[in-house]
Amino acid sequence: MTYRVVKQLYSAPQPGDPKWAARSVYVARLSGSGDQIWEFDTEEEADTKSAELSGSDSTGRKYKVIEV
Secondary structure, eight states, X not given: OOEEEEEEXXXXXXXXXXXXXXXXXXXXXXXXXXXXXXXXXXXXXHHHHHHHHHHHOTTOOOEEEEEO
């Protein structure tokens, strides 16, 4: 199995959306961004990287692990 770390995408709010209805979207990399895609053979390795990225992200963005 392969596990990938994905990050929360901050999308622009849609007109009329209440604040509580924020969309929960996660991406591995945005087109043209040059971001690295983090993939691992074990879920433990991916969890460790996810925690590392979460701890160093000053925007408060969330990270999670998915199975691909």
